[in-house]
Amino acid sequence: MSRRTKFAALAAASAASVAAVGLTASPAMAATVATGSLTLNNVPLLGTINCSSTLDGTKTSTTFTVTGATATGCGATVTAQNLPWSGTFGPPSTMYFAMKAAGCTYSGTLTGTTNAGPPRTITFTNQPVTGSGFPCFSGITVSATYTF
Template sequence: MSRVAKLAALAAVSTAAVTLTAAPALAWTNGTFTATANANSLVVRVNDTVVATCSGSTLRGSITSTGSFSVTSATATGCGVTVTPTGFPWSGSFTSSSPTSGTAAINGFKMTALGCTYTGNLSGPYTGAAPPATATFTRVPVTGSGGLCFSNVNVSATYVFTQP
């Protein structure tokens, strides 16, 4: 390979590396966040039958500029049954696949309802180039433990993440 060809190949590789690392992520600042689920957007299903639809839910915690976050408190209200978020902190992240979208994850999700504790890791798409960002979790399976728990339980929720 000639010296000119080697330099051209090196320049192409360097340009590709810069292009791959230059995609912008969400414009979070280190600090706190609030994620709010609008009315009827937190739904619990058992075998595709809705057993709880909550009129509201809020997550609060801290987030870094890289999109990693920690949920330190949560509420679920107006569910028709008592739903209690527990087991904090839950960890999470926003991983961008484009300037305006990617994957949101909440690990360690844990709520009690109907005498059982349901746990799991939620994952789903998000949209938004900067706060607010909307994360949608659709029929994500969770596992129940304690008492006579339902099997085949899944959770759906849509949260809008904002910063003060």
């Protein structure tokens, strides 16, 4: 292989590596689409968990996709699961939801209301979720308000 061919092959491999890193990093660079509050009600051993929450992803006039979700200030570790989530601006408004708290993943499709905006606000009130993992109990509900 000539020196020029080796250089061209190395340059092509480097460009492919840069492109792969760029593609891998793209989802992590999703914009914040909503901020708000999140409450998990009736959590075993903890009772009510109140958090501030941020949703990252994309939105259109009728739908949104959540590629990252945070819950902070909860007094317990709460982490997003099963991303991406999808949702719709109503009526009715819906959003798939899955968060892990106290060793259990609580998930389900939340149904709520949306104001006309702008900004648009979705409110979910006492929406039942199902727990999986150990120890999980029934009766957990989610209340949340997000401003898009």
